[in-house]
Amino acid sequence: MLDADIVSDARRRVLRALACFPALAVLPAGSLAQALANPADALGILRADQVLNVADFEALARAKLPPAHFGYLATGIDDDRTVVLNHEAYSRLQIRSHRFVDVSKLDTSREVFGRHWQSPLYMSAVSGMRAFHPEGEVAVARAAASRNVQLMASSFASFAVEDIAAARQAPLWQQLYATDDWSVTQALVKRAQQAGCTAIALTVDVMPGRNTETLSRAMQRDTRDCTQCHINNTHDQVRKAPLYAGIDVSRVKEHAPTAISWDYLRRLRDIVSVKLIVKGIVTGEDAAMSLEHGADGVVVSNHGGRAEETLRSTIECLPEVVAAVGGKAPVFIDGGIRRGTDVFKALALGATGVGLGRPQGWGLAAFGEQGVAAVIDILDRELKIIMRQAGTPSLAAITNGAVVWAKY
Numbered sequence: 001m002l003d004a005d006i007v008s009d010a011r012r013r014v015l016r017a018l019a020c021f022p023a024l025a026v027l028p029a030g031s032l033a034q035a036l037a038n039p040a041d042a043l044g045i046l047r048a049d050q051v052l053n054v055a056d057f058e059a060l061a062r063a064k065l066p067p068a069h070f071g072y073l074a075t076g077i078d079d080d081r082t083v084v085l086n087h088e089a090y091s092r093l094q095i096r097s098h099r100f101v102d103v104s105k106l107d108t109s110r111e112v113f114g115r116h117w118q119s120p121l122y123m124s125a126v127s128g129m130r131a132f133h134p135e136g137e138v139a140v141a142r143a144a145a146s147r148n149v150q151l152m153a154s155s156f157a158s159f160a161v162e163d164i165a166a167a168r169q170a171p172l173w174q175q176l177y178a179t180d181d182w183s184v185t186q187a188l189v190k191r192a193q194q195a196g197c198t199a200i201a202l203t204v205d206v207m208p209g210r211n212t213e214t215l216s217r218a219m220q221r222d223t224r225d226c227t228q229c230h231i232n233n234t235h236d237q238v239r240k241a242p243l244y245a246g247i248d249v250s251r252v253k254e255h256a257p258t259a260i261s262w263d264y265l266r267r268l269r270d271i272v273s274v275k276l277i278v279k280g281i282v283t284g285e286d287a288a289m290s291l292e293h294g295a296d297g298v299v300v301s302n303h304g305g306r307a308e309e310t311l312r313s314t315i316e317c318l319p320e321v322v323a324a325v326g327g328k329a330p331v332f333i334d335g336g337i338r339r340g341t342d343v344f345k346a347l348a349l350g351a352t353g354v355g356l357g358r359p360q361g362w363g364l365a366a367f368g369e370q371g372v373a374a375v376i377d378i379l380d381r382e383l384k385i386i387m388r389q390a391g392t393p394s395l396a397a398i399t400n401g402a403v404v405w406a407k408y
């Protein structure tokens with residue numbers, strides 16, 4: 001790439017960031033050149049702890065990452081409407097605040113699977129995080145360790161589960177894709193359990209053949225030579241991700257087999273000695289079946305709108321899942337969580353814990369470990385603010401009555 005191309009590419013990327021970063025539009029005259037050089041500097045944002053909210057990290061990440069890598073993080077399916085709705089649906093939930101409640105002490109902790117969680121937040125599985133920062137999942141794990149939040153490692157993480165666990169300094173959850181080779185599943189479960197993982201989270205919401213147009217468009221715009229990093233230009237994660245190293249994957253055709261049935265879950269239950277979570281449930285019927293087939297918990301998730309364009313936000317799916325589970329197991333949720341009030345609303349509708357996907361990547365791309373830690377800090381701070389305002393000093397106090405769906 002010629003220098004001029006690099007400059008114009010950087011310029012294009014920053015202009016795109018400007019378009020979605022309104023604060024930059026009101027920069028004093030003369031500082032546009034500075035903004036084009038580095039939007040974070042131009043805003044006076046030199047450190048992660050200066051970023052005001054989680055969404056602002058997205059603009060910083062967009063400006064920093066090459067188009068294809070940002071596209072990978074951002075993409076949804078078809079028109080990305082489910083991605084948008086996952087977050088927007090929270091705007092239709094209103095909070096019913098109560099007065100005359102002693103909120104001088106706030107407690108955001110709870111027990112999950114017999115372990116103490118200081119915060120209801122957890123880091124959900126995000127694959128290939130080295131695309132966002134050289135330290136990838138290891139930096140995320142360090143941030144999670146510093147803020148003591150649970151981390152679910154992706155099967156397609158760019159670092160080995162043992163390295164991520166060492167950086168987290170506490171047991172991980174291991175996300176699992178069901179391949180069409182049972183011996184691979186067995187080997188993955190064994191490896192994760194040996195690495196000390198206390199839960200296996202089976203992802204069930206992705207079928208082969210996704211229409212990730214935003215990613216495809218970004219790849220078309222990206223003029224770099226992908227083969228520099230993606231050897232043989234392969235994005236075949238099963239043959240690339242460190243979790244599979246040393247495992248014979250020669251017979252694997254699909255990492256998400258189309259022929260999966262409930263029997264698979266029962267079979268998996270028999271080989272998983274730690275907790276078993278099903279990730280990607282959006283209906284009460286499937287939640288009930290998951291428990292019947294041995295799951296210890298479910299995650300209400302649509303893969304952050306990256307699997308199917310259903311137009312059903314996860315927060316709208318949560319109530320029927322919570323009702324079907326009936327308190328027999330924890331119900332987690334992810335998708336579109338960007339504000340402490342979103343966390344509050346999910347808890348009010350019965351979520352045990354609330355997972356973050358893209359915000360990890362944004363924080364990581366913008367400021368590495370510090371960026372991820374700042375994302376957690378912002379959400380924790382915002383959660384505490386709304387807990388105080390709403391008269392709910394503990395997570396147990398955030399009940400169904402704390403929210404109401406807007407009538408409009």
Ligand SMILES: Cc1cc2nc3c(=O)[nH]c(=O)nc-3n(C[C@H](O)[C@H](O)[C@H](O)COP(=O)(O)O)c2cc1C
Nearest residue numbers: 124125126127154203303304334335336356357358
């Ligand atoms: C770049 C990226 C990679 C992901 N990789 C995985 C994965 O390997 N396994 C998985 O179960 N979910 C994966 N997810 C989905 C997340 O775990 C989570 O369900 C979703 O991102 C939550 O929505 P949010 O991004 O709006 O927070 C990924 C999400 C993103 C954005």
